[in-house]
Amino acid sequence: MGKILCATRGGEASYRTQDAAIALARERGDSLIFLYVVDTHFLDRTERAVRPDVVAEEMARMGQFLLTMAQERAQAQGVQAEVRIRRGEVLEELKAAAREEGADLVILGRPGEEESAFRQVDLEAVAREIEEETGVETRIV
């Protein structure tokens, strides 16, 4: 039995990705892990004083909530999913999670809006980098 690692957030685009990952897990009989990465780099864009530790804690709680939603989505489709939260830069944490979890497949979601941080071109480069550095197959769905 293989292991699918699905990086997720929330919103319509993520629901599509989650559904695709759930369908794949059911089809292949693989176990499924939803991953949320707490990335507070956006705080660099403000000149105001903030506590990254407190913000990261709040975002981790929000991530847990989003992961619970993803887990319920999988359960509703007959798949038991585990959830993981990591803190740091998204790409680095994705690669680390893929290695540590022993994933066979990493699923990334196609951007839902043109302004998304994960633009299509960037996303393809990200997928290549994960594959090259971890040896884990990476798909954009």
Place this chain on the structure above:
Amino acid sequence: MRKNSRSIGCLFLLTVSAILLVGALPQPTWAAEGAALAGRVVDFQQQPVRRARIALYLNGEEEPYVEGESQRDGTFVLDLPDEPVDAVRLEISHPHFRTATWKATWADLERLNDGSAVRLPDIVLERQLTVGFWIATLTFLAVLLFIATERLHSTMAALLGTAVILGISLVGRPINEQLFIIDFEQAIEYVDFNVVFLVMGMMIVIGVIEETGIFQWMAYQAYRLSQGRVWLLVASLMLLTSVASALLDNVTTMLLVAPITLQIALTLGIDPLALLMPEVLASNVGGISTLIGTPTNILIGSYADITFNDFLVNLTPGVLLAQVALTVYVLLVYRKQYRAASAAASPALLAQLEENARITQPDKLRKAGSVFLGIIVLFILGEQFHLVPAVTAILGAVAMLLVVRADIEQMLRVVDWTTLMFFIALFIVVGAVQEVGLISYIAAGIRLLVGDNLIAATLVVVWAGAILSGVIANIPFTAAMLPVVGFLTRSLPGASNKVLFYSLSIGAAMGGNSSLIGASANIVTAGIAERAGYPITYRTFLKIGLPAMAITVTVGTAWLFIHF
């Protein structure tokens, strides 16, 4: 060791408080004895010119008998010798002005030879455009551009501007006097340490409060008490963020409230942006109601000597009116999303929401809450004891650290030195353009435009502030506008009630609602929303934010006209 660190830290903060307090007390003035010349050097706007070189020539000699410098208020006093003199001439020079000369009349000479002091009429210096003027102006524009386009971190942009200005001034002056902009001592004089220490003190206070979980708990209570009535939930969340932004600051408020709001929205099955956007708009508006609510108010309050109570009396009612109008607006704009709300969340999600919204440190909250209440009381009553806001903030920070027994090292790490450096460097850059005369020219231009019409001036300040704040960062904009508004306040009939400073406050802060980059709170809210999979695009923000800005600024302007 840790105890020692805490004591040393508190001692440091207390020392700073004492220094600031002593600095705030009136200083004794020196009075000349015997024959002396006293006067004041001003520019064409009657603004004091400091550090003008005053050379006193006696009896037609080529070498000056004595030299002096004009003080901060433009005044100078030069002693004359006890012996009688036949002729007295003053030469007043400054790198950014044409040199002026004053000669004593017979009547003046008679008084001076009697051993009396002569008070000169104000000496008005005429500005001159030097190479330094253009360098300082271009540097200032480059700093604004770097910040607006995010090509450089705002602190880096301001530091770079400072380095260019000081570097060219100090290295260039010996080569060509035209390259001089500002010297180091002058630059430091432009740094408003009242602002720096007020911001620092409040950072520590907020740093303690924000980890207690109070905001998340209050947001959850708003959700619970609204019992599915989304309009009530929206109004409650807007009120919460507005009040929290007024008492703390809007960036912190949004960083703490946005994640839990997002979860509430998902629990109700509505688009999170339909709750986040009203919150961030309310946050930007609410911050204006107090001195400590926004950095722009801190800048304005310190420059114009507007107290905490002045803001409460003169702006808070206007802000409340603007909030009501804003609430009605968002309820109309998002009415479809609100109608679509359902309570279909699973028990697991509801439990998760409740868990995420609990107060994490109740004991700390009790202590920090009491201290914070004391700080607010001190802000209100402090002006009776000539307590400047910076001292109140530092005293509050010390009290917070002592009562909550926070780790001083951790708390000093909470102080964002990058932000403080940004303020210091920004003051120097703005000081440089003020020194070379750019600000004077802008002020004169606006004065020419509005004539003696205070209503026109109010409209120009409010709306120029509102529109420009959507394009350029409002902190440097406000810092640069302060001397302009100061000049208008002094020169326009009826403006002495400081209405134009309140206009600047409304324009600069409410204007931040017009675009995604208009306020830091917008950017951090978009950051959180994006990390949850609900990106707030520039277009989305503009579509909702621009009309909101127009409505709130209109209400704010109407309030100014009614109140003043």
